[in-house]
Amino acid sequence: MAQQVAFAQIPDVVKRFIVHFHQAVLDNNLAEITVAYESGWNRLTEKFYAKTEWPEAEVIAPLVNDDQIFLILYRELYYRHVYSRLQPDIDDRFHSYENSCELFNYLLNSDGPVQLELPEQWLWDIIDEFIYQYQSFCVWRSKVKSKTDEELILLADANQVWSSYSVLNVLYSLIQKSKINEHLVALQEGKSAEEIAEIVGEYGVKPLYRMLGYFSIIGLLRVHSLLGDFTLALKVMENVELNQRSPFTRVTACHVTTYYYVGFCYIMLRRYPDAIRAFVSILNFILRMRQYHTRSYQYDQINKTADRMYALFAICNALSPMRSDDNISNIVKERYGEQFAKMSRGEEGIPAFEELFVYACPKFISANPPPYEDPEQLAAHMEDPPVEPVQRHLALFLSEVRAQAPVPTLRSFLKLYASLDAKKLANFLDADEEEMVQQMMVMKQASRSVSRVENEKGLLDGQMISTSDLDFVINENMVHIAESTVGRRYAGWFIRNTEHAQRVFDTLRNSSLPAPPPKSTAQSAPANGANESATPAPRTGGQRVAWGGVKVA
Amino acid sequence: MPSLASKWASPPTRTPLIENLVSGVDRYNPSNVSILEDYLYHQTRSEEYDCLANLAILKLYQFNPDLYNPDVVIYILIKALTSAPFPDFNLCISLLDERPAATNPDEPDPLPTLLPILTSLYNLLQQCRFPAFWALYRSDEAETLRDNYTVECVGFENAVREVVIRAVKAAFTRIGSERLGAYLDLSGGDLTAYVESLGWSIDPATEVIAVPPNPDNHIESTVVQENIQLPQLSKIITHATQNARGAL
Numbered sequence: 001m002a003q004q005v006a007f008a009q010i011p012d013v014v015k016r017f018i019v020h021f022h023q024a025v026l027d028n029n030l031a032e033i034t035v036a037y038e039s040g041w042n043r044l045t046e047k048f049y050a051k052t053e054w055p056e057a058e059v060i061a062p063l064v065n066d067d068q069i070f071l072i073l074y075r076e077l078y079y080r081h082v083y084s085r086l087q088p089d090i091d092d093r094f095h096s097y098e099n100s101c102e103l104f105n106y107l108l109n110s111d112g113p114v115q116l117e118l119p120e121q122w123l124w125d126i127i128d129e130f131i132y133q134y135q136s137f138c139v140w141r142s143k144v145k146s147k148t149d150e151e152l153i154l155l156a157d158a159n160q161v162w163s164s165y166s167v168l169n170v171l172y173s174l175i176q177k178s179k180i181n182e183h184l185v186a187l188q189e190g191k192s193a194e195e196i197a198e199i200v201g202e203y204g205v206k207p208l209y210r211m212l213g214y215f216s217i218i219g220l221l222r223v224h225s226l227l228g229d230f231t232l233a234l235k236v237m238e239n240v241e242l243n244q245r246s247p248f249t250r251v252t253a254c255h256v257t258t259y260y261y262v263g264f265c266y267i268m269l270r271r272y273p274d275a276i277r278a279f280v281s282i283l284n285f286i287l288r289m290r291q292y293h294t295r296s297y298q299y300d301q302i303n304k305t306a307d308r309m310y311a312l313f314a315i316c317n318a319l320s321p322m323r324s325d326d327n328i329s330n331i332v333k334e335r336y337g338e339q340f341a342k343m344s345r346g347e348e349g350i351p352a353f354e355e356l357f358v359y360a361c362p363k364f365i366s367a368n369p370p371p372y373e374d375p376e377q378l379a380a381h382m383e384d385p386p387v388e389p390v391q392r393h394l395a396l397f398l399s400e401v402r403a404q405a406p407v408p409t410l411r412s413f414l415k416l417y418a419s420l421d422a423k424k425l426a427n428f429l430d431a432d433e434e435e436m437v438q439q440m441m442v443m444k445q446a447s448r449s450v451s452r453v454e455n456e457k458g459l460l461d462g463q464m465i466s467t468s469d470l471d472f473v474i475n476e477n478m479v480h481i482a483e484s485t486v487g488r489r490y491a492g493w494f495i496r497n498t499e500h501a502q503r504v505f506d507t508l509r510n511s512s513l514p515a516p517p518p519k520s521t522a523q524s525a526p527a528n529g530a531n532e533s534a535t536p537a538p539r540t541g542g543q544r545v546a547w548g549g550v551k552v553a
Numbered sequence: 554m555p556s557l558a559s560k561w562a563s564p565p566t567r568t569p570l571i572e573n574l575v576s577g578v579d580r581y582n583p584s585n586v587s588i589l590e591d592y593l594y595h596q597t598r599s600e601e602y603d604c605l606a607n608l609a610i611l612k613l614y615q616f617n618p619d620l621y622n623p624d625v626v627i628y629i630l631i632k633a634l635t636s637a638p639f640p641d642f643n644l645c646i647s648l649l650d651e652r653p654a655a656t657n658p659d660e661p662d663p664l665p666t667l668l669p670i671l672t673s674l675y676n677l678l679q680q681c682r683f684p685a686f687w688a689l690y691r692s693d694e695a696e697t698l699r700d701n702y703t704v705e706c707v708g709f710e711n712a713v714r715e716v717v718i719r720a721v722k723a724a725f726t727r728i729g730s731e732r733l734g735a736y737l738d739l740s741g742g743d744l745t746a747y748v749e750s751l752g753w754s755i756d757p758a759t760e761v762i763a764v765p766p767n768p769d770n771h772i773e774s775t776v777v778q779e780n781i782q783l784p785q786l787s788k789i790i791t792h793a794t795q796n797a798r799g800a801l
Contacts, residue, residue: 164616165581172578227615228647231608235562235576268647270640366650367615389650396643399672403679434684437732441681441720448723448769450558450638462558464638471772475726476761482772491781495789502792 006059014044014055015063018074022064025073028117037122041077045085053086054078069106069116075099080129083136090151093137097161100130104170107212108177113203120211124251127215130170131222137162138365144372144382155372164367167223171216178213179204184239187246214248221261226365228393230265234459237262242278242459252289253298256282260305262459263312264362268393270400272320273451273467274459279313280325282306287327308360310335315356318343319401320449320467326492346405353401357394364389404446406439414472419480440474447471561639566601568592580609583617590625597628600708604641607632611648618650623664627702630671634678635712637719642675663697670695678713681720683736686713691738710738718751723769730760 017040024032045054057071057078064070079096082088088096103126107114118126141155141162160166175181179200186196203209217236224233240248242262249255259282266275286306313328314336321344332340342352366389371377413428422440426433447468456462469484555565563572571592574580589610596602607629614621626649633641670689677686689695690713703709717736721728730748734740739747748755748762755762764770 168581176578229608229612229615230647231562231605231644232612235605268640269644368618368650386650393647396647399643399676400640400679403676434732435682438681438683441724442679444724444769445638445681445720448638456556456559458559458562460558460562461556463556466769472724473726473770473772474724474728476729480772482774484775484777486777487779489779491779491785495785498789499792502789502796 003059006055007062010055010060011048014048015060017041017044018060018063022067022070025070025116025118026067028115030117030119033117034119034121037119045081049081050085054081072099072103072106073118076103076126076129079133080125083129083133088136090154093133093140094154094158094161096133097137100133100170101166104173107209108170108173113206113209117208120207120251121253123208123211124215124254127171127212127219128253128257131167131219131226134162134164134167134223135226135363135365138369139363141369142366142388144370144378144385152372155369157373159369159373164223164227168220171219171223174209174212174216175220177203178209178216180210180213180217181239183210183213184241188239188241211248215251215254218254218258218261221265222257222362225261225265225362227367228364228389230268231460233261233265234269238458238460240459242281253302256286256302256305260309261362263309265459267312267316268397269450271450271462272316273322273449273465274462275316276313276320276322276324277452279309279316280328283309283313283328283331284325307335311339311356311360314340315343315353315360318349318353319404320446322467322469323486344408346408347402349408350398350401350405353398354394357397358390361390361393364393404442407443407446410436410439410443411470414470414479414481415483417479417481419478422474422477422479425479437474440472440479444472561636562605564601564603567603567606571603571606575605575609580612581616583613583620586610586613586617586620589613590622593625593628593632596632597706600712602632602636604633604636604639604644608644608648611645615648615650623662624702626664627667627671627698628706630668631703631706631709634671634675635709635716637678637716642671646672663701667698667702670698678716683717683720683738687738714739714747722764722767725764726766726770727761727763730755730762733762 017036021033021036021040023029024036054077057075060074061071064074075096076099079088079092079099082092083096107116147155183196183200183204186199191199197205200210204213217240220236221233224230224236240246240258242258243249259278263275263278263282266272266278283306286302310328310332314332317324317329317332318340336356339352339356343349343356366386370381409429413425422437423433426436429436431439447466447470448464449467450462451465451467452459452462453465469486470481471484472479472481474480563575567575570588574585574589579585589606592603592606593610596607610625610629614626629645630642633645636642673689674686674695677683677689690699714737721733721736730744733748734744737744737747745755753762753764
């Protein structure tokens with residue numbers, strides 16, 4: 001009865017949408033599914049469900065002939081909406097887990113590969129949301145104090161729900177089923193499409209499995225990072241080549257996530273040059289695609305991640321001062337100039353490191369729940385709650401920062417001399433000579449880093465490189481200093497101005513004659529007329545146009 | 554030749570069995586923990602070291618708190634202490650989730666008392682405060698650590714000395730023997746023998762040791778010239794060709 005009432009309350013336009021959406025899924029019509037998924041759903045959410053849940057799957061079941069597969073997909077969207085717009089309660093959390101299990105069970109344990117097809121963006125969102133809900137559950141679960149009695153009882157019984165093992169199991173199963181690693185290796189070896197089809201088998205040839213496999217690798221990168229296993233996070237990426245030309249980078253959100261976690265892991269591995277390279281590459285990508293994507297529903301999320309990467313870039317650059325991309329450095333100066341200045345001053349900059357790290361780090365989780373099943377231990381746990389994961393990782397990071405805290409001061413003195421006596425330097429610094437000499441060794445080590453130099457296989461590989469323009473050596477008690485200077489750089493200036501001139505020329509050429517009264521703003525909104533017509537109206541992973549086209553040339 | 558980092562990520566001494574555990578999904582199988590633990594004990598006896606295999610043990614402990622063996626964790630941390638220039642020690646700590654205090658009062662967990670000492674030792678090595686490192690290491694405070702643990706790790710003190718030598722080699726061209734002795738915790742004949750084993754020479758008159766030239770202690774001022782890569786110009790060239798086409 002209640003269901004019929006609920007059914008009657010669904011606006012007709014929503015009913016029509018669901019019927020249409022269902023038909024598109026039945027037909028495997030990717031274009032229609034994309035429209036429903038990316039615009040229809042969001043539009044109706046704004047209109048009818050901005051502050052409440054969508055109708056429950058059981059209620060709309062009659063509209064879709066009780067199609068269980070569609071209902072699983074529908075619930076996927078239903079719960080995602082609850083997590084992003086509303087407050088999920090414990091039932092939502094448990095049920096969204098069950099629904100994810102059903103979905104993956106259907107994909108992995110049906111009789112052979114399933115015939116379903118979904119847009120790449122949705123496939124990415126499925127994996128992304130699965131991990132987000134896991135992480136969200138772990139954080140929620142770790143807060144014992146706020147639990148009601150009923151929640152305590154449910155949690156005591158439910159140690160498998162959102163367990164780390166179950167999440168990893170899904171991701172590894174998708175990777176194995178799709179043979180995505182074999183696929184990536186075959187691509188690198190230049191194998192033909194037929195050979196690859198042979199290698200990856202009946203699952204891997206299907207775009208659905210192939211993409212889920214690839215996204216699961218990125219998912220593992222993320223899960224391992226959240227759990228504090230930064231080496232394993234990079235190790236699972238062994239066969240992924242970080243570049244923007246791979247056929248697997250069409251989903252922008254996935255691309256951005258990949259670089260964020262890779263960069264962060266490099267920071268925790270103390271490989272700052274590698275981290276900087278990752279951030280520069282993706283931040284430039286985001287800057288370039290911005291003009292095409294301002295209305296995408298993910299735009300906000302990407303922008304937030306980008307801002308955190310600017311903060312991480314500032315951290316890396318303070319710890320390993322080196323010249324890098326002007327564009328990115330300038331934006332960092334605008335946003336985090338104050339913190340950057342503090343971080344470049346050693347010990348007194350520690351609070352600035354702390355501030356940026358806590359803001360920009362992943363939302364770390366503990367692998368294990370509080371002891372809900374044991375009331376006695378739970379009481380002890382509440383009495384003396386463990387340090388939060390983020391604080392543990394912060395402390396470890398700060399210990400690395402502290403170790404090289406004397407470096408900026410030493411650097412600023414050494415810059416002034418070609419050689420000087422160690423005793424004299426110690427006097428300037430008001431320090432003990434022996435201590436100062438030891439700090440010099442720290443400085444030397446801080447100016448070297450393991451880094452990928454070129455084409456190393458795997459993200460963990462790398463060689464020792466020098467990262468500093470200032471080098472020195474101690475001959476018994478005499479410090480000799482050498483500085484590498486960078487010759488004046490012209491290219492950026494000429495490139496920027498050439499591009500500007502091209503835009504001005506285009507604008508002039510495209511304007512009709514006789515020229516209308518000149519507008520002063522006309523130049524800053526260049527006529528990309530030629531490109532615009534090439535951009536398809538519904539966004540179907542359209543950044544290919546933004547960036548791929550330029551890069552291929 | 555394998556690079557520094559590839560030797561770290563997969564040491565040549567790793568057996569195929571271990572490689573399979575480190576790189577495959579079998580690493581999550583709790584019943585494999587004893588294989589990895591045996592491998593760790595082998596490392597303590599043989600001066601071999603395999604960070605990723607040891608992290609795999611900690612990963613199993615992280616997911617299966619019942620497997621937790623404090624002695625194993627302590628050996629892993631001791632091996633990680635001397636893994637310069639890699640931050641293995643912190644990578645290991647990072648996997649040690651907070652755990653409830655030992656439930657069995659008959660077997661107190663030694664880790665909570667030893668962890669602060671190990672952490673201090675690590676920080677001193679990181680800060681190149683080698684004399685302070687030896688002072689703490691030889692202190693009463695670290696007695697349990699020495700008598701029960703580092704004594705079981707063959708070559709631990711020499712591994713610390715290798716960390717010292719790494720730092721000295723990079724920063725010095727010549728170093729007084731008193732200073733180097735304090736860094737290495739060696740003096741007299743022991744110091745001379747150690748320095749000779751490195752192939753370094755001591756000037757008998759001044760007691761100054763010459764550090765052989767290497768890329769890190771050889772410095773030179775250079776001017777770096779800008780190097781323009783073709784991709785930087787691709788946008789301009791693309792535009793130019795499109796325009797050329799448009800003009801036709």
